[in-house]
Amino acid sequence: MKKILTIFYSFLVILILIDPFIHKHAYFGFDEYPSFYGAYGLVACIILVLAAKYILRPIVMRGEDYYDD
Amino acid sequence: MTNLIPPAGILIFGSLLILLFRGRMRQVYMIALPLLTILYVFSLPEGVYWKVRILEYELIFGRVDRLSLAFSYIFAIITFISSIYSLHVKDNLHLVSAFVYAGAAQGAVFAGDFVTLFIFWEIMAFAAAYIVWSAKTKKAVSAGMRYLMVHIFGGLLLLGGIIIQYHETGSLLFNYVGLKGLSSWLIFLGFGINAAFPVLHAWLPDAYPESTETGTVFLSAFTTKTAVYVLARAFPGTELLIYIGAAMTAFPIFYAVIENNLRRVLSYSLINQVGFMVTGVGIGTQLSLNGTVAHAFCHILYKALLFMSMGAVLYRTGKINATDLGGLYKSMPLTTIFCIVGAASISGVPFTSGFVSKSMIVSAAGEGGMLAIWIALLFASAGVFHHSGIKIPFFAFFSHDSGIRTQEAPKHMLVAMGIAAFLCIGIGVLPGPLYSILPYPVEYEPYTAAHVIDQTQLLAFSALAFTLLMLSGIYPPEIRSVNLDADWFYRKGSALFMRFANNVLAKVEYNIIGQAYEFMVIKPILKIAGFLKLIDTSGVDKTYNNMATGSIRLSDAVRVIQTGRANDYAFVMVIGIILLILIVLIPIVI
Numbered sequence: 001m002k003k004i005l006t007i008f009y010s011f012l013v014i015l016i017l018i019d020p021f022i023h024k025h026a027y028f029g030f031d032e033y034p035s036f037y038g039a040y041g042l043v044a045c046i047i048l049v050l051a052a053k054y055i056l057r058p059i060v061m062r063g064e065d066y067y068d069d
Numbered sequence: 070m071t072n073l074i075p076p077a078g079i080l081i082f083g084s085l086l087i088l089l090f091r092g093r094m095r096q097v098y099m100i101a102l103p104l105l106t107i108l109y110v111f112s113l114p115e116g117v118y119w120k121v122r123i124l125e126y127e128l129i130f131g132r133v134d135r136l137s138l139a140f141s142y143i144f145a146i147i148t149f150i151s152s153i154y155s156l157h158v159k160d161n162l163h164l165v166s167a168f169v170y171a172g173a174a175q176g177a178v179f180a181g182d183f184v185t186l187f188i189f190w191e192i193m194a195f196a197a198a199y200i201v202w203s204a205k206t207k208k209a210v211s212a213g214m215r216y217l218m219v220h221i222f223g224g225l226l227l228l229g230g231i232i233i234q235y236h237e238t239g240s241l242l243f244n245y246v247g248l249k250g251l252s253s254w255l256i257f258l259g260f261g262i263n264a265a266f267p268v269l270h271a272w273l274p275d276a277y278p279e280s281t282e283t284g285t286v287f288l289s290a291f292t293t294k295t296a297v298y299v300l301a302r303a304f305p306g307t308e309l310l311i312y313i314g315a316a317m318t319a320f321p322i323f324y325a326v327i328e329n330n331l332r333r334v335l336s337y338s339l340i341n342q343v344g345f346m347v348t349g350v351g352i353g354t355q356l357s358l359n360g361t362v363a364h365a366f367c368h369i370l371y372k373a374l375l376f377m378s379m380g381a382v383l384y385r386t387g388k389i390n391a392t393d394l395g396g397l398y399k400s401m402p403l404t405t406i407f408c409i410v411g412a413a414s415i416s417g418v419p420f421t422s423g424f425v426s427k428s429m430i431v432s433a434a435g436e437g438g439m440l441a442i443w444i445a446l447l448f449a450s451a452g453v454f455h456h457s458g459i460k461i462p463f464f465a466f467f468s469h470d471s472g473i474r475t476q477e478a479p480k481h482m483l484v485a486m487g488i489a490a491f492l493c494i495g496i497g498v499l500p501g502p503l504y505s506i507l508p509y510p511v512e513y514e515p516y517t518a519a520h521v522i523d524q525t526q527l528l529a530f531s532a533l534a535f536t537l538l539m540l541s542g543i544y545p546p547e548i549r550s551v552n553l554d555a556d557w558f559y560r561k562g563s564a565l566f567m568r569f570a571n572n573v574l575a576k577v578e579y580n581i582i583g584q585a586y587e588f589m590v591i592k593p594i595l596k597i598a599g600f601l602k603l604i605d606t607s608g609v610d611k612t613y614n615n616m617a618t619g620s621i622r623l624s625d626a627v628r629v630i631q632t633g634r635a636n637d638y639a640f641v642m643v644i645g646i647i648l649l650i651l652i653v654l655i656p657i658v659i
Contacts, residue, residue, distance in 0.1 A: 027435035038526035045534035052326035
């Protein structure tokens with residue numbers, strides 16, 4: 001398990017390192033910053049999970065037999 | 070001529086012959102019929118065929134152009150794959166309904182006029198409801214009933230729109246409609262229910278996870294994609310669709326994160342993926358419409374693959390909740406691999422099909438300068454990886470070991486999953502053939518260094534988020550639960566209405582109307598009864614007895630249709646009101 005994680009983290013580092021050398025076509029300008037996509041993916045997913053856990057779940061979660069059909 | 074009958078006819082009439090065959094012969098037939106359909110649709114030349122004149126209407130069963138052909142191809146292919154996957158099914162009617170459903174989808178795609186479209190639309194609704202019922206569990210029966218109610222309602226909206234439009238234009242031809250008046254809005258909403266627009270979507274995660282392991286594979290392919298096709302036909306470039314589509318990509322992923330039933334997780338991600346297609350229709354450029362068709366094509370394959378892998382897990386273990394599963398890679402290594410291929414494809418990992426199709430739509434949003442939409446689609450791309458790409462394979466096959474030891478999926482299921490997985494990777498590596506069947510010429514190059522690295526980063530760092538949240542224990546634990554969705558309004562909302570009816574209306578009724586009734590009706594009747602009692606001496610009693618027995622028998626028979634469920638009554642009431650409105654409307658508009 002530890003080995004897999006090490007490989008995974010090294011892969012992320014490589015992605016960050018090679019990113020600045022690749023020519024990008026930006027649609028909006030900010031999306032050509034180095035590693036914009038990586039940063040966005042990380043932040044988006046953390047927000048997704050936190051929102052689902054702390055906002056959505058308290059609102060919508062009910063017991064398994066809530067609908068008695 | 071080879072094209073004597075529409076492809077829908079092959080599957081719908083051909084399905085009935087399944088009933089005649091047994092054992093090995095039936096399996097051969099189940100492979101031959103969809104294979105014939107594939108050969109047939111791939112040989113169809115463009116043009117307009119199969120016109121049937123009924124009174125003054127002309128029904129067109131075959132408007133064959135590049136848009137309808139692309140959908141027909143993938144529908145035929147997925148019918149073939151799903152059919153192989155279903156070879157173990159013993160329930161003949163389940164198979165017949167699945168083929169009728171697939172055939173009706175072919176019919177809807179080639180329909181050149183609204184009447185033909187509506188006929189196939191309704192056949193699909195009924196066949197799909199039967200597929201849900203085929204699981205024969207209590208939950209499946211009521212979910213299938215709700216499915217049918219929602220789709221009958223959608224069908225009525227569509228029918229109302231068609232009738233009004235016919236009155237306005239005098240034409241039944243099914244072409245570009247565009248949002249411009251009551252009739253077009255009714256048609257739009259009728260399509261929208263099948264496309265699972267937000268708030269109108271709840272039938273999908275409600276019903277799909279309740280069908281059998283094979284039924285859900287069929288269901289995942291046709292209803293929503295037929296809706297995408299008709300939207301692309303009738304409402305391309307409708308700006309509203311951009312926002313609807315973007316909302317569809319975003320909201321289901323929150324549900325998918327907290328949902329425990331893995332087939333329900335896949336149902337939510339299905340809505341998310343259809344959202345990309347709807348956005349593509351809304352943008353309406355050649356690039357985005359190509360993207361919509363390409364994404365529908367790829368999506369049908371990998372979504373079916375994912376549902377097949379979860380179906381195999383359900384088939385072998387009888388379990389589908391994340392809380393009950395885990396560690397299955399030891400018993401089902403091939404299913405695990407196929408599931409990962411499907412998960413990679415839906416996430417858009419480079420060299421899988423999702424990468425070459427989804428990116429066309431995202432690029433179209435970027436090129437159009439739609440910042441908010443582009444941000445939303447990117448969020449949805451990261452999010453879908455998070456729940457379909459990681460959560461599904463992780464909780465089913467890895468995670469904590471559930472201790473379940475079972476067998477690998479049956480051979481025919483592995484073959485079906487293998488074909489789908491092969492196509493997912495094949496399209497990803499060589500997108501050329503897919504691009505060549507799209508409606509417009511393709512000038513899109515998915516494999517640029519920038520695109521590959523951007524997408525890889527997006528996915529890899531989403532995976533990092535998952536890893537960190539898991540390791541830190543913040544990731545929400547799977548909990549056995551029901552998560553409320555828009556179906557609450559007709560599952561519980563109607564019950565609340567009935568409670569209101571019981572407590573408030575009933576009291577008013579009892580106190581005011583009831584007393585008046587007692588004074589004006591019951592008292593006179595009692596008086597008459599007293600008089601009749603005088604007459605009722607010997608001899609008459611026997612006749613009464615017989616009548617009473619008869620009426621008890623009758624009420625027993627009637628009781629069967631009285632389910633006693635508030636939802637059912639409320640639904641019948643709603644549909645009755647709509648029917649009434651239509652009955653009033655139709656003579657006015659025609």
